[in-house]
Amino acid sequence: MNVTLQHLTKRFPNRNKKQGGEVVAVDDFTYEIPDGKLVGLLGPSGCGKSTTLYMICGLQAPTAGKIFFGDKDVTDLPTENRGVGLVFQNYALYPHMTVLQNILFPLENLKGKDRPGKAEMVRRATEAARLVQIEGLLDRKPSEMSGGQQQRVAIARALVKMPSVLLLDEPLSNLDARLRLQTREEIRRIQRETGITTVFVTHDQEEAMSISDEIVVMKEGVVQQTGKPQAVYDDPANLFVAKFLGTPPINLFDGRVEGEWLYLGTDKVLPVPGLSDGSVTVGIRPEGFVPEENGPLCCGLNRLEVMGRDVSFLCTHAGCQTDTFRAIRQSDGTEGTHGNAVRFRLKSAKVLLFDPETGARLRPREA
Ligand code: ATP
Numbered sequence: 385m386n387v388t389l390q391h392l393t394k395r396f397p398n399r400n401k402k403q404g405g406e407v408v409a410v411d412d413f414t415y416e417i418p419d420g421k422l423v424g425l426l427g428p429s430g431c432g433k434s435t436t437l438y439m440i441c442g443l444q445a446p447t448a449g450k451i452f453f454g455d456k457d458v459t460d461l462p463t464e465n466r467g468v469g470l471v472f473q474n475y476a477l478y479p480h481m482t483v484l485q486n487i488l489f490p491l492e493n494l495k496g497k498d499r500p501g502k503a504e505m506v507r508r509a510t511e512a513a514r515l516v517q518i519e520g521l522l523d524r525k526p527s528e529m530s531g532g533q534q535q536r537v538a539i540a541r542a543l544v545k546m547p548s549v550l551l552l553d554e555p556l557s558n559l560d561a562r563l564r565l566q567t568r569e570e571i572r573r574i575q576r577e578t579g580i581t582t583v584f585v586t587h588d589q590e591e592a593m594s595i596s597d598e599i600v601v602m603k604e605g606v607v608q609q610t611g612k613p614q615a616v617y618d619d620p621a622n623l624f625v626a627k628f629l630g631t632p633p634i635n636l637f638d639g640r641v642e643g644e645w646l647y648l649g650t651d652k653v654l655p656v657p658g659l660s661d662g663s664v665t666v667g668i669r670p671e672g673f674v675p676e677e678n679g680p681l682c683c684g685l686n687r688l689e690v691m692g693r694d695v696s697f698l699c700t701h702a703g704c705q706t707d708t709f710r711a712i713r714q715s716d717g718t719e720g721t722h723g724n725a726v727r728f729r730l731k732s733a734k735v736l737l738f739d740p741e742t743g744a745r746l747r748p749r750e751a
Pocket of ligand 1: 396398399408410427428431435
């Protein structure tokens with residue numbers, strides 16, 4: 385089932401009475417969540433991710449705009465009639481019930497012809513438990529399980545009603561680092577196996593990038609960019625998106641364009657055909673630096689971090705906006721030979737230029 389958001393907007397009265405006015409939590413959001421895909425809604429705290437999710441599931445009514453599930457306008461439909469499965473950060477399991485009873489709960493609450501017989505309920509609950517691989521724990525109470533197992537129960541409980549859309553709000557936040565990794569893979573597997581259209585809210589860009597078919601990057605209620613994770617990483621629309629995606633983050637420099645060449649300090653580093661003279665903000669991905677004896681970017685080298693497969697060069701440069709920046713490349717055993725300076729050639733696809741005032745992307749003409 386594809387989910388279409390049309391000019392979706394949510395305004396709240398400002399809680400700070402002195403400031404007055406309204407908070408625009410989500411501003412004119414138009415987007416189609418493709419059928420059967422997993423979409424990551426991503427952005428810093430307060431950017432409107434949860435509000436968007438709550439509007440999709442019907443827990444909050446939009447101030448303006450519409451929501452369609454397939455061709456059906458569900459904007460005014462109550463949550464229980466939308467066929468959505470919800471999983472929140474705190475799993476909210478019933479502590480006095482067993483795992484099986486927790487998973488059965490949504491089915492037992494169904495009324496009339498929608499309510500399956502007892503045997504069918506148990507079959508579906510067992511099937512959901514199998515999907516999330518907790519079928520051996522059905523007799524336990526939530527307190528007798530790990531955080532990761534409890535979150536699986538919450539996912540099984542959301543799946544048992546066979547929702548057409550699955551909505552996950554920061555489902556991994558309460559798990560430790562190792563479990564987060566494992567559980568996110570699980571969510572991906574379950575989503576693939578069931579083919580349920582899924583929206584996954586997170587502030588963790590790595591998490592979103594790793595499991596999403598598409599990501600939506602939001603800032604202050606406004607969608608900044610949508611697309612396949614790699615495409616958004618490679619070709620960010622603005623400085624905010626470039627900074628938000630990537631670990632380690634993009635390195636920022638103050639640069640200038642002169643005669644269609646990019647300068648960082650006095651280093652003439654790349655041709656930038658079609659760009660007019662002036663200041664630019666330059667973002668260079670850590671993997672965009674190639675150490676080369678006569679490379680045009682001349683940097684101080686503070687130290688090297690050899691981390692198994694990769695080596696990081698922690699460098700300084702007068703044009704850099706931070707004290708040091710990080711260049712990463714595959715380790716090849718020649719790392720020790722650099723002394724306290726290093727020169728780099730830059731991979732042009734990894735060098736991104738932005739308007740220093742607005743953060744808008746500036747694109748040189750393609751060669
Ligand atoms: P987080 O990651 O911290 O949960 P978020 O991206 O999910 O953040 P939302 O919870 O959607 O952000 O909030 C978006 C904006 O709307 C914030 O500025 C928030 O303070 C505001 N907001 C959310 N709910 C309400 C409400 N009920 N009344 C007033 N303002 C609200």
